[in-house]
Amino acid sequence: MAFYIVQFLTGLASAASLFLVASGLSIIFGVTRIVNFAHGAFYMLGAYVAFTLTERFSGAFGFWGGIVVAALAVAAIGVLVEMVLLRRIYHSPELFQLLATFGLTLMVEDLVVLIWGPDDLVGRRAPGFKGAIDFFGQNIPSYDLFLIVLGPVVLGVLWLLFQRTRWGVLVRAATQDRDMVAALGVNQKWLFTSVFALGVFLAALGGALQIPRDAVNHAMDLRVIVEVFVVVVIGGLGSIIGAFVAAVLVSELNAFGILIFPKISIILVFLVMAVVLIVRPWGLFGKPEAPARRTPGLTVNPWRPLTMNERLAAIAVLVVAAALPFVAGNYVLTVGSEIAIFVIFAVSLHFLMSVGGLASFGHAAYFGLGAYGVALLAKMAGLPMIACLLLGPLLGLLGAAVFGFFAVQLSGVYFAMLTLAFAQIVWSIAFQWVSVTGGDNGILGVWPEKWAASPSHFYWLSLGIAALAVVILRIIVFSPFGFALRATRDSPLRSEAVGINGKRIQWTAFVIAGTVAGLAGALFAYLKGSVFPDNMGISLSVDALVMVLLGGVETVSGAVVGAIVYKALNIWLVSQTDWSKLVLGGFVVLIVVAFPKGIVGTLEAFLHRRRKSSSAASPVLTSRIETAE
Amino acid sequence: MSMAPTLLSVEDLTKSYGGVHAVRGVSFELHAGEILALIGPNGAGKSTCFNVLNGQIIPDSGRVKLLGEDTTGKKPRVIWRMGVGRTFQIAATFPTMTVRENVQVALVSHGGQLFNLWASTARHARDEAGRLLDLVGMGAYAERPCGELAYGDVKRLELAIALANQPKLLLMDEPTAGMAPRERVELMRLTARIAREQSIGVLFTEHDMDVVFEHADRILVLNRGTLIAEGSPEEVRGNAQVRAIYLGEGLLYDARHREGASA
Numbered sequence: 001m002a003f004y005i006v007q008f009l010t011g012l013a014s015a016a017s018l019f020l021v022a023s024g025l026s027i028i029f030g031v032t033r034i035v036n037f038a039h040g041a042f043y044m045l046g047a048y049v050a051f052t053l054t055e056r057f058s059g060a061f062g063f064w065g066g067i068v069v070a071a072l073a074v075a076a077i078g079v080l081v082e083m084v085l086l087r088r089i090y091h092s093p094e095l096f097q098l099l100a101t102f103g104l105t106l107m108v109e110d111l112v113v114l115i116w117g118p119d120d121l122v123g124r125r126a127p128g129f130k131g132a133i134d135f136f137g138q139n140i141p142s143y144d145l146f147l148i149v150l151g152p153v154v155l156g157v158l159w160l161l162f163q164r165t166r167w168g169v170l171v172r173a174a175t176q177d178r179d180m181v182a183a184l185g186v187n188q189k190w191l192f193t194s195v196f197a198l199g200v201f202l203a204a205l206g207g208a209l210q211i212p213r214d215a216v217n218h219a220m221d222l223r224v225i226v227e228v229f230v231v232v233v234i235g236g237l238g239s240i241i242g243a244f245v246a247a248v249l250v251s252e253l254n255a256f257g258i259l260i261f262p263k264i265s266i267i268l269v270f271l272v273m274a275v276v277l278i279v280r281p282w283g284l285f286g287k288p289e290a291p292a293r294r295t296p297g298l299t300v301n302p303w304r305p306l307t308m309n310e311r312l313a314a315i316a317v318l319v320v321a322a323a324l325p326f327v328a329g330n331y332v333l334t335v336g337s338e339i340a341i342f343v344i345f346a347v348s349l350h351f352l353m354s355v356g357g358l359a360s361f362g363h364a365a366y367f368g369l370g371a372y373g374v375a376l377l378a379k380m381a382g383l384p385m386i387a388c389l390l391l392g393p394l395l396g397l398l399g400a401a402v403f404g405f406f407a408v409q410l411s412g413v414y415f416a417m418l419t420l421a422f423a424q425i426v427w428s429i430a431f432q433w434v435s436v437t438g439g440d441n442g443i444l445g446v447w448p449e450k451w452a453a454s455p456s457h458f459y460w461l462s463l464g465i466a467a468l469a470v471v472i473l474r475i476i477v478f479s480p481f482g483f484a485l486r487a488t489r490d491s492p493l494r495s496e497a498v499g500i501n502g503k504r505i506q507w508t509a510f511v512i513a514g515t516v517a518g519l520a521g522a523l524f525a526y527l528k529g530s531v532f533p534d535n536m537g538i539s540l541s542v543d544a545l546v547m548v549l550l551g552g553v554e555t556v557s558g559a560v561v562g563a564i565v566y567k568a569l570n571i572w573l574v575s576q577t578d579w580s581k582l583v584l585g586g587f588v589v590l591i592v593v594a595f596p597k598g599i600v601g602t603l604e605a606f607l608h609r610r611r612k613s614s615s616a617a618s619p620v621l622t623s624r625i626e627t628a629e
Numbered sequence: 630m631s632m633a634p635t636l637l638s639v640e641d642l643t644k645s646y647g648g649v650h651a652v653r654g655v656s657f658e659l660h661a662g663e664i665l666a667l668i669g670p671n672g673a674g675k676s677t678c679f680n681v682l683n684g685q686i687i688p689d690s691g692r693v694k695l696l697g698e699d700t701t702g703k704k705p706r707v708i709w710r711m712g713v714g715r716t717f718q719i720a721a722t723f724p725t726m727t728v729r730e731n732v733q734v735a736l737v738s739h740g741g742q743l744f745n746l747w748a749s750t751a752r753h754a755r756d757e758a759g760r761l762l763d764l765v766g767m768g769a770y771a772e773r774p775c776g777e778l779a780y781g782d783v784k785r786l787e788l789a790i791a792l793a794n795q796p797k798l799l800l801m802d803e804p805t806a807g808m809a810p811r812e813r814v815e816l817m818r819l820t821a822r823i824a825r826e827q828s829i830g831v832l833f834t835e836h837d838m839d840v841v842f843e844h845a846d847r848i849l850v851l852n853r854g855t856l857i858a859e860g861s862p863e864e865v866r867g868n869a870q871v872r873a874i875y876l877g878e879g880l881l882y883d884a885r886h887r888e889g890a891s892a
Contacts, residue, residue: 302727302774404770480745487734494721498735499709
């Protein structure tokens with residue numbers, strides 16, 4: 001019995017940090033409507049800065065002072081970020097905000113390694129809380145008890161701040177209706193900045209307070225952000241009480257999940273999240289979100305199939321690409337195969353994201369499932385390559401069918417967070433279920449059969465499948481189903497009113513996208529000859545998002561162009577610099593801020609303008625209106 | 630009019646939010662080809678009534694029947710399939726598609742082709758979409774992006790979409806809200822003409838009394854959740870209780886018409 005109580009207390013102690021970070025995220029979202037992906041990065045920065053400060057300054061004052069100063073310093077960085085970056089994207093669609101703050105996260109990860117080095121750093125114990133307390137033969141670190149008390153104290157302080165101060169009243173008002181608050185003469189800019197500072201302070205404090213418990217490392221940002229997303233999905237975005245209750249719930253589920261499913265403890269959290277989502281899609285304490293914003297000023301050219309000339313041009317490009325093996329060496333062909341595979345992956349996400357309006361932040365899960373499907377079939381069942389390529393992606397289909405069912409119940413940022421959490425769950429299963437997946441060591445020796453083994457043959461295979469995937473998905477885009485999917489994206493209200501079952505349509509689209517991503521993963525397993533948990537990692541999911549974004553979210557062909565340009569750049573970059581995440585992150589931020597239409601979108605807009613100026617016969621363009629939904 | 634079959638019958642509808650009765654014991658009928666206006670001051674329960682009819686709200690009690698079939702509590706998309714078209718107070722269309730594609734989506738749905746992954750939508754029911762657009766006077770705009778239309782045209786497009794399933798009943802929530810006065814008259818004339826030609830029953834809510842008295846065959850007046858008057862425009866205009874509620878608007882209407890008569 002004592003053991004269970006100790007386990008319970010450990011869970012409560014973990015909840016404290018999680019609550020600090022989650023409440024910060026919730027407060028920022030409440031006022032600015034930005035889901036700050038970089039919140040995990042600020043948490044990590046808090047830990048690193050606190051580590052340096054507490055090492056430098058000795059004694060109790062040095063330690064506790066160091067923690068508070070670290071949180072304040074990171075909050076100051078947060079203010080800078082808000083003023084320089086976020087102020088430019090407050091009116092962008094959620095997807096762009098998530099991506100920009102994700103780019104920031106990537107940059108911080110490399111910066112942290114640059115400054116503090118790649119090794120884990122073990123901080124010192126908290127003065128006054130170094131020992132443990134004996135509880136019926138079980139030890140409880142006294143620092144845990146301190147954290148257990150701290151959580152409710154912070155909750156109370158936040159409550160007083162929001163209920164009893166003028167600033168708090170303004171924040172609550174802005175959370176309900178920020179336009180009205182602005183109309184009443186409140187300086188929104190500084191309100192937003194101060195809210196962001198508070199949120200970042202909480203995240204950094206959460207990180208700093210972790211150093212006596214855990215080693216500081218450069219992967220802690222993603223770990224915490226996934227947990228925080230789960231917490232806010234369960235608790236409800238924008239609710240501080242929700243963040244507290246859900247943080248306790250998730251931490252306890254983790255603490256006891258280890259006892260029930262030692263290998264895959266995260267399953268328990270997932271099950272609870274699934275139940276909450278079915279019963280209360282907006283979280284235990286959340287409110288339904290407002291409809292998603294559209295990009296302002298982004299004139300949407302109606303999509304059309306390729307004209308005959310454009311089709312011929314596409315075929316010509318394909319023929320040129322197919323001639324590559326006659327001029328290029330093996331390395332180039334391997335790169336070419338990889339690019340073709342990523343074209344498949346990118347178009348599958350494009351289908352979900354651009355056509356369906358569902359920006360998945362965990363699309364790599366289905367890519368990785370396809371890869372593992374192939375690896376398991378080839379190694380365990382010993383099936384021939386063709387059979388593996390056909391059956392492997394079915395694992396992606398299965399995963400997409402299960403996770404997609406829950407994910408499409410939500411939309412916008414909730415959808416993004418949920419898909420990310422699902423992907424992370426799949427990743428940790430691959431990582432932890434060592435007996436089947438080989439864990440971190442992956443599954444090796446998945447080589448193509450003789451007919452496809454040479455680089456040129458494999459290149460042709462990849463290119464052919466990529467062309468097929470692109471053509472099939474394009475046909476679906478312009479099929480009745482594709483239109484129904486776009487209709488659901490454009491106006492859920494109108495599509496329901498013309499008899500369209502939006503959820504069913506979106507679920508089907510999710511399954512199609514997951515299967516095609518699984519196909520890409522299947523090829524990738526053969527290309528690399530192995531599969532690893534990283535084949536379903538977050539960075540791969542983000543690669544896909546960036547490819548679609550770079551090509552142009554609101555175009556039909558953007559994903560293909562984006563995938564080719566991005567993957568080529570990426571492979572080159574990785575060979576050139578050790579700080580690829582830094583460059584990549586900067587690149588992502590730059591696209592979002594300066595180049596939101598992407599390559600194809602910019603090109604289309606340019607051609608559109610030229611066509612319009614040349615045909616001055618129709619000057620009747622009426623003013624554009626925002627069609628409501 | 631009484632010869633036409635009963636299209637819609639609403640029986641004893643009640644819906645309350647907390648302690649507030651939004652709608653209390655409302656009953657009425659609507660016949661094929663009839664244009665029925667539902668009016669009342671703000672907060673009278675018009676929107677609640679409307680949203681019950683199209684399936685967005687489930688009533689506490691009471692029943693809605695369409696051609697004898699119970700539709701109470703059914704989802705909007707199911708009610709649409711039973712032959713109810715609707716337009717929204719703020720027009721809801723698909724802004725990234727062309728005008729024609731907007732109508733084609735509705736036709737695809739009506740034709741049961743939603744999960745067809747292979748056919749070309751561009752060729753699907755192209756002429757039928759064109760015919761519907763001609764009907765509402767939008768034929769010339771068929772290839773225009775919907776997002777570029779003026780609001781009055783968006784409203785007409787919405788009407789074409791609502792007609793795509795050959796509805797027996799059309800529900801229009803403040804059809805002329807946000808439109809210029811001349812566009813209002815045109816849209817309602819168009820609606821009335823289509824309703825008579827195709828024998829569609831129309832139920833609409835409206836704040837503009839000119840529109841109501843000019844186009845409605847019959848008027849229902851709601852106040853504080855209950856039906857206080859029902860009848861022809863003349864009967865309703867003469868009703869003392871309605872006058873009391875609609876003092877300003879009612880007087881304005883009469884005054885304008887008197888001016889018109891003496892001029």
